[in-house]
Amino acid sequence: MFAKLVPHPLLTVLIVIVWILLNGVSWGAAVLGLILGIVVPRATSAFWPDRPLVKSPLTIVTYALIVLWDIVVANFQVAYLILFRRGDDLQSHFVTIPLDLRSPEAISALAGTITMTPGTVSATLSADGRALLVHCLETDDPEKTVAEIKARYETRLQRIFER
Numbered sequence: 202m203f204a205k206l207v208p209h210p211l212l213t214v215l216i217v218i219v220w221i222l223l224n225g226v227s228w229g230a231a232v233l234g235l236i237l238g239i240v241v242p243r244a245t246s247a248f249w250p251d252r253p254l255v256k257s258p259l260t261i262v263t264y265a266l267i268v269l270w271d272i273v274v275a276n277f278q279v280a281y282l283i284l285f286r287r288g289d290d291l292q293s294h295f296v297t298i299p300l301d302l303r304s305p306e307a308i309s310a311l312a313g314t315i316t317m318t319p320g321t322v323s324a325t326l327s328a329d330g331r332a333l334l335v336h337c338l339e340t341d342d343p344e345k346t347v348a349e350i351k352a353r354y355e356t357r358l359q360r361i362f363e364r
Contacts, residue, residue, distance in 0.1 A: 206239065208246040211255060213238035253306040257360045264357045268314050271353070275319040282320075282339055295324065296343045298333045298350055307362035308333070314354050 207213050220234030242249075255261070282291065302308050312323035312333060320338040327333070340346045 207242065209242040209249065212242045216241055253304065253362065255361060256364050260357055260360045264354075264361065267353060267357070268317070271318050275321075279319040279338065286339075291339050292341050294337050294340050294343045294346075296335050296337060296340070296347050298335055298347050298355075300331050300333055300355070301351075302355060302358060302363065303330075304362040305330075307358040310358055310362075311350075311354055315350065 216238040217231070217234040220237060221230050224230040224234075300308065300311075302311060308326065308330065312326065315321050315323045315333070315335055322336050324334040324336050335346075335350070337343070337346055
């Protein structure tokens with residue numbers, strides 16, 4: 202009964218929390234968020250034949266905090282670049298990140314995280330799903346950038362979705 206009403210409980214909880222954060226803490230926001238949290242996963246459940254398994258739910262919290270911190274820091278870095286550096290002085294690069302991730306959900310989360318962080322954007326995923334092309338607004342060491350992305354994000358996503 203519960204599984205039929207709430208086919209993706211984590212998605213339901215996420216929708217409710219995001220809805221409340223976007224609309225303010227109130228009973229009305231909570232009720233509407235709960236309605237959306239039930240209706241949206243049920244309406245889209247046909248597109249989710251295999252529910253993604255979360256192997257380490259607590260790692261999600263640390264991952265979210267790291268991503269939020271990185272977004273704040275990157276905003277200041279990009280603001281500095283825009284205000285105090287000339288465009289032709291920037292060391293922009295496309296870097297290829299070889300992926301150890303295999304889960305489509307984990308790869309999507311990594312690509313989304315990179316894009317949400319100012320100064321980087323996920324450009325494309327290779328046809329075989331083993332590499333992600335990322336554009337960096339400013340990097341003097343592309344190999345170091347790849348290593349940081351793999352260490353900060355990919356290893357945690359592996360713990361969340363694959364281990």
